[in-house]
Amino acid sequence: MARQLPIASTRNIGIIAHIDAGKTTTSERILFYTGVSQKIGEVHDGQATMDWMAQEQERGITITSAATTCFWRKHRINLIDTPGHVDFTIEVERSLRVLDGVVAVFCAVGCVQPQSETVWRQADRYGVPRIAFINKMDRLGSDHQRCLAEMRGKLSALPCLLQLPVGSEDKFEGLVDLLEMKFLSYSKDASDPTKFDVLPVPAELQAEAEAARGSLVETLADLDDSLIEDFLEGGEISAERLRAALRRGCLDLKCVPVLLGSAFKNKGVQPLLDAVVDFLPSPADIKPVSGLDPKGDAVERPASDEAPLAALAFKLMSDPYVGHLTFLRVYSGTLKSGDQVFNSTRGGREKIGRLLKMHANKREEIKEAEAGDIVAAVGLKNSTTGDTLCDEARPVVLEKMHVPEPVIHVALSPKNKDEADKLGQALSKLVSEDPSFRVKSDRETGEIIISGMGELHLEIIADRLVREFKVGVNLGAPQVAYRETVTKACEVEYKHVRQTGGRGQYGHVWLRLEPLEPGGGLVYETAVVGGTVPKEYHNAVGEGALEACRKGGTRAGFPVTDLKVTLFDGSYHDVDSSEMAFALAGSMCVKEGLRKGGSIILEPIMNLEVVTPEEFVGDVMADISVRRGKVASLDTLGGSKIIKADVPLGTMFGYIAELRNRTQGRASFTMQFGFYQPLPESVALEVVALREKKRQEGK
Secondary structure, three states, X not given: OOOOOOHHHEEEXXXXXXXXXXXXXXXXXXXXXXXXXXXXXXXXXXXXXOOOOHHHHHXXXXXXXXXXXXXXXXXXXXXXXXXXXXXXXXXXXXXXXXXXXXXXXXXXXXXXXXXXXXXXXXXXXXXXXXXXXXXXXXXXXXXXXXHHHHHHHHHOOOEEEOEEEEOOHHXXXXXXXXXXXXXXXXXXXXXXXXXXXXXXXXXXXXXXXXXXXXXXXXXXXXXXXXXXXXXXXXXXXXXXXXXXXXXXXXXXXXXXXXXXXXXXXXXXXXXXXXXXXXXXXXXXXXXXXXXXXXXXXXXXXXXXOXXXXXXEEEEEEXXXXXXXXXXXXXXXXXXXXXXXXXXXXXXXXXXXXXXXXEEOOEEXXXXXXXXXXXXXXEOOOOOOOOOEEEOOOOOOEEOOOOOOOOOEEEEEEEOOHHHHHHHHHHHHHHHHHOOOOEEEXXXXXXXXXXXXXXXXXXXXXXXHHHHXXXXXXXXEEEEEOOEEEEOOOEEEEEEEEEOXXXXXXXXXXXXXXXXXXXXXXXXXXXXXXXXXXXXXXHHHHHHHHHHHHHHOOOOXXXXXXXXXXXXXXXXXXXXXXXXXXXXXXXXXXXXXXXXXXXXXXXXXXXXXXXXXXXXXXXXXXXXXXXOOOEEEEEEEEOOEEEEEEEEEHHHOOOHHHHHHHHHOOOOEEEEXXXXXXXXXXXXXXXXXXXXXXXXXXXX
């Protein structure tokens, strides 16, 4: 079947930002201007198309990433609107894993906020080209120049401003396009939000506009050799050549084109759509996706319908009408309804039942997906987030996505004990949908423990259990996701020997355990010399060692992190040695090493940002100090103060109520995970005692 549009006319983009910067409002305007929606949906009245979940409409926030398709200037735009709240960062992570370009939305008042930095780093991790939209230019205190400065300082980006604002704050009336040197004057007639006039640049702004255009040309000439000669000679450079240079710089991650506007007031969205088409890449512009073949060799799959199939499952969702949906990014080849595909991650075959194009929670059935498409498949039984689907004759395993570790735990139980099985099935579905949500049974207390990225994350999970799965649940008090590590390096020997009458078990290892810097995670290496432990057993030792770390340290049984384990010596038996024997030896050796290395408890430290009127600064900072927090900086934003601090998560539960009390409800805060650090010994003793009490109660 012939393509409707060439692959070069496809854009797979996402909208990313800090919470309340205007992502969903911008997405709603894009849908309206591209003709997908006939009516503009507003976040504040719960009518936004992309915020379709009941929990999103009630809270006015985006919780799950929503995908849709629209068309602009004969280009197809596959759009994903992502959450801004840090508790739902996995939605941003998996979206960026499969997108080719991103629109980063910044609030013209708040500028580069904490979650702005987080999502920017996520885009850096996957090398995704970006354009920026400085939104809310009509707001009191808006300052696009400060946004540009913070993009340079906080994000290490090179912003290229393509527009100048005409008017400011409530008098914001339009934009000067620095490429075409035209004035985009937006109609004051609110009944026609699509209308704007293209006029000559106002005389009073001519000099400022020429200077800004000259600065833009100079920046691009530094990046692009094709412009340097004309720039040095003072020659006029056309808008077309500047657009081409901007596109090359954007695709090479050298610069970020920046546009201005107010999505809520319908100003600046059409130029933003033009920028998506002009500057962000098509699937054909990005490097061929790479993966590993069965031999472990690197292979590439170009964005071509003729190439072997390679698709990545990046999201699972339960749909009340069609059942289990698996969202796929097709990198190469084509996919048809009824096709038999190979899950190379798990080594099994899957059958594609139906293929759907999604528009938020609405769906359109299609017969075929082509290279570059983002679609949902019905009928996949065993594929999960991060799995690769491919041609069985030409298998490839694509790189998985990064999944953050949960920082908060809550005990959960069904209100009606007869619903225990129903609860288990519901939790299993939620875990398959959300890789950052974990469920386990505490072996000592018998409790079901759910883990997530924050209080709101788990609150939404509990709400979904009641609404979607009709299971009433009781939630316990939040618990901190403590970790353990060692304080000193040590070398440990363990010999696993067992004779049972037949073939015995023999595994002998020497391991070196060393503490790592905060954020180091778990690292396993081998440094065996002379074959004292054959290579075929090295992985088994590592699996046993790391599994012992995950099961818990010796101080209080919390999972171990920031630890390096090195296998450097040992011995084996020609007959009795096996992978199982060496895995057991590695596990027991680590347990002994954790005792010998002086295991300590680590607590998660959160990066806190509080925006408060100046008169409450003293009270807020005093409260942070009581919570064992350390203030990192105090800045001014308009008439408010911004307090940035590092605070232990264990002291922050219910913080919003205390902050409201101290500031008459006039302050707000954001908080995200920062790092782990040692828990003070006095607090550690309390944590160990409480854990031991629960252990005894569970017996």
